[in-house]
Amino acid sequence: MNKKFLTLGVASLLTASSFAQVKPLVPNKDAIRFSKAINPENGFKHLSVLASDEYEGRETGKKGAWMAADYIRNYFKSIGLKGPVNGEYFQKIDLVNLMLKESHVTLNGQVKDYQKDYLVLPNTISDKGFTFSSDEVVFVGYGLKKDNYDDFAGVDIKGKVIMMFSNGDPTLKQGERMDRNAMMKIRKDRADYLAQNNVKAIITIDPNVDRLSEAYKKYLNDGQVMVKTKSMAEAQKQNDVPRISISSALANEILKSTNTTVADLQKKIIDSKTPASQVLNIPFSASATKTETPVRCENVLGFLEGSDPKLKNEVLVLTGHYDHIGLVNDPNAKDKVNNGADDDGSGTTGVLLMAKAFTDAKKAGKGPKRSILFMTVVGEEKGLWGSDWYSEHPVFPVENTIANLNTDMIGRIGEEYLGKPDSANYIYSIGSNMLSSDLGKLSEQVNATYTKMKLDYKYDDPKDTERIYYRSDHYNFAKLGIPIIFYYDGMLQQDYHKPGDEVSKINFPLLAKRAQLTYYTAWELANQAKRPVVDMDGAGHPKK
Template sequence: MNKKFLTLSLASVISMSCFAQIKTLVPNKDAIKFGQAINEKNAYSHLSVLASDAYEGRETGKKGAWMAADYIRNYFKSLGLKGPVNGEYFQKIDLSSFNLTQNVLTINGQTKEFLKDFYILPTSVSTAGYTISSNSIVFAGYGMNSDAYNDFAGQNVAGKIVMIIESGGPATGKDNALPNRLKYLAEQKAAGVLVINQRVDNLSAGLKNFILNGQTLMKSQENIDRLKSSTILPIVTIGSVIANEILAAGGTSLDSVRNKIKSTGKPASLEINIPVSASAQVTETPLRCENVLGYLEGTDPKLKKEVLVLTGHYDHIGITPDAKGDDKINNGADDDGSGTTGVLLMAKAFTDAKKAGKGSKRSILFMTVVGEEKGLWGSDWYSEHPIFPLENTIADLNTDMIGRTGEEYLGKPDSANYIYSIGSNMLSSDLGKLSEQVNATYTKMKLDYKYDDPKDPERIYYRSDHYNFAKHGIPIIFYYDGMLQQDYHKPGDEISKINFPLLAKRAKLTYFTAWELANRPNRPVVDMDGKGNPKK
């Protein structure tokens, strides 16, 4: 599930399923029969491959993710699912890596060493690159600008190279986050910025790796426009050694200016006569990146044009070079090898049913997406480039982390019989009721609606692939185990910690809900406003 970042009645937020009060369905014998393919043995056979060290944490745009995509495609093909992308199973995403091919900083005629004295992030370089130079540098303290404290008082920074300290500084009652300070400098048309950050003095292996690997971007129109922009502010991050070399030419030092600002509460800005130049270039390299789609056509001549989507993201975060201990691979067994496994298990159950003459009336798209950990890239790409019209998409059921016990349930009696159900009532009262009925009829799990709370500080509703369907008005349910601390985005998220009976039971809840959605006479009505309130 992605790190980055509705409204129900209080009763529905805090209550759990009370089966005696919920109208149950007539159990479907065919659904039960074919659902037997969703079991712990089959789950292990998939997850032991996807979460193995050989897959290197399945990072988007890298070898492990390609291996996972190939594995899923081959499995879909073996089941007899159709490749819906012009006969293929891959929906290719326009992804590129932008790597620095030139990074030069010269102070007073001396060329400085990259990744020792300074670094440049690829994100601060447009595709046109840049070269900046000046015979002087404006030192502007912390780069703050407010009525209470203004490092730029009496300074004209237009066309000049400015040096600022990244962190610290006096409280001004204004949001002084670095991006805001850099935005101000861009608005003032500074030629470039030297940002003093003492972490340069001892760069971590992780940061070095991040810089050397370049910037990986999905080429949405917004990103393309930004990359081509000539207004990107050139930013060079320097350490205390270079900062003191520059400040020495102005008769001061880093400690001195900090102490002066702290003791007087006034800026210590000055222009320093020392020549400086910097240049950077980036090269674009297209990367292999794809969603993996398997299509099961419905059997009803009228209903088969409608599509139910079942999603899980197969990518994870790859390798962490500076992770503590010997294990550097983030296997992502729960996140989201478990949800991807759930999609594969459901694909098996539904294709078995169709081969036996019990195929679903509506069509089903089994879709494992990539780039979720980068910012929901794969599902975003699909929602903007849908293979099937979004108006014909009746719902998305998303499984993202369904294999472990979250912190709130550790040691509790119901730790092996719960799932967080998120978003079922946000757009459709039909879907919310159906979810409760299916659970009461088949799986009898504890449905926890905690993360439907609009005050949820984790903003879980917005942090997985279902959201890119919900934002287009498509009803969704997100199934999630609540693991946010133990091993989350760490090498410890391994298959040995997966509860396979629980994974299978949660996948069955999703499957039985999908069975009902794919076979009911009517699709779920969209009668809610996206926050759980009835539409006006």
Template structure:
């Protein structure tokens, strides 16, 4: 699941799960018969591959994600699903990597070594790059302005290059360490202050560059991927990132020695006097960088099962799960650096594969669905719902013919609220079923009452949900198009979330299979009933 929160309003009501009070459907024997393909053993076969160390955490735009895409494509092909994208199972996404090229920093005419003495990140370089030269800089200590302490007092930074420490704060008690998040926030504050003060650039003294490992160097140099939509291109053209450069302690000392001091001496002086040591330093500094654009392989994987009814087959039910995760994190403590993403979202992807097998088996036996079904595993969810957004901008099947999206994102574990409870192995968070269609909400309850009898928890339909779960997975890009959705989710937000501990060994496979069966039975009803679910709600859970 995507970590970012979107800040759109949500005005809806909570719906209590009440399958005991809902009139069940007449159980369909064929649906039950073919659901047997959705079982723990088959789930393990897929997930043990997709979430293995060999797939390196399946980060978008990397080898691991390509391996996962190939695995899913080959499985869809083995089932006999149609390749719906002009004869391909891949819907290619226009993804590019923006990295820094030709970066340069000189101090008094002496060149420094990139990714050793200094670092220029790709997000600090505009589309056209930057270059500057100066004969003097402003050293502003820690760049702190609070609690009666002001490193900028009496300084004019307009048009100047400013040198500050990245970490540390003289107003904080000695011995208190800043967390990683606090460091990021402090850096953002310092950068924002100097940008608003119209400084030319900021140079951060960053001790983490003093002993860069090869792994860290690789992480620094890989750049950043961006889905290349016209909106993104236009936005980048309008942006002019404030230039930031990070330097090592040794490089900082090369600058400070011109003023007869050093990093250690300045820090000691500030600590002893509790006063700023800011000054203008006469030193010749030049810097430049260009941005390089490189295409990156990236694709959604689609398999299509055509419906059996001559009229209804033009309508499509879309079943989704995202196969990407966050890859390898070298900075994590401990020997395990791979974020396997077994639950997030290897479990949901596995659910899509299991449902594909069940529906294909039904069709081979002459019991195929009347409407068509698109099985789609999407990429880039962790980057900002990229894959589903791309599909929403470039739909393979007409939006007006897409009757519903059922999205499985994290269905393999027990969330914190259910740990140790009697129903810990018989629940699922059902998100958004009533946002656009009261028909779909009612159908979901009827299906559950008939087949799976799970507890449907609607907690995340609460408009006051602080986690904003409704906006954080791929179903949302369908909902924005006015397509009814249900998002199935286990609620695991703390234990192992986006960490190497999200391993196959921690998956509850019987529970994964049961949740996938609930999704399958709901899809079966959607694909076979006479009428599609009416869109009678406003997208926020209010009747139109």
């Protein structure tokens, strides 16, 4: 599961469900019959391969991820799923490696050192590169225009090189935090204002430049890997304006003629709640270019066509991400592989197990009425890349996609359940009521009928500080208005994104039971008369 927190707020419901309170469905004998393919033994067969040291932590754009993609494709093909991308199983993603080709920064004629005095990130450089020079730098504090505070008042920034702090809001009281939506609005307003004034370049005072780790330097030297999505292309339009991050020491050199420092200015602005914007007369010049190299990267798709001529154009999507975070950067580490057995080898294994159960059913003449797309996505750990790509390049029309069931970490017992009586019989069910009350009810009924697990809705709480609802691939379906359920075990501390997330620690009977819950839910969705209605607003509230 991805570490990053995405935007927006959630709403919802309860803490846990009790199947005793839910009217069950009539058990489907065929569903039960074919569920037997979803068992601990088959789970171990897949996961012991995908999470092996040989697969080197399956980092996106690296050898281990390519090996995993090949394994999944070959398995989909072996059980009879079709390749839905012009007959192929791979949906290729436009992934590139951006590397800094060269860069130069001079202050008052003195050459400065890359990674010591400044940083230029390749993904902020336009395809043409940049070159600029100026005899003055306009300091604009925090670059903030808010209420009665305006860092841009009293200074002319048109066509100028500006310098500002990387983050912060001096108008906030001590301990006060800015609302996420307000922060996003301020950033947009700032970008619009700078664009309107056609600034020549933006210099950011970033304390992170003062303390670059050797691991991060290596990451920069190896290049920045990025997906060229539509949203990324929009962001790239801003790259015509050169952007440079500088250390506090270099900023102090720029400020030297004013007999002040970065720390002094910050204190002055925060204490007085008054901007200290000013023109600094000092020559500054910079240039940079980058190179761009394609990198192999793909989602792996297997398609099972529905059996009902009237319903087979409707598609249910089952997802799990097969990538993880790769090898440990520390050369002295005894265990160098972040195996990602739970995250998300377990969810990927769940998708493979469900694919076998449904293809067995079809071969026996009991295939689902609606079509099912089994999709293991890449790049989740980098920022939900694979599912974002699919959301912008859907293989099947969005309007025909009835729901997404996403399994991301279903193989272990999370911290809250360790030592509890129900530790081996629970799952966090996330988002089932966000867009469709039908899906929420069906989920409860399926569980009451088949698996009788504790469905914990903790992460549907709008006050969830971990913002789990936004941190896995289901979200890129939810943002399109497609009903989703995200199944998750809650492991956030023990071995999370560490080499200790290994196959030996997976509870395979529990993994299989959670995958069966997903499978039974998928069975009902794929065979019921009507698709789940979208009657909620995406935050668990009825549509107006």
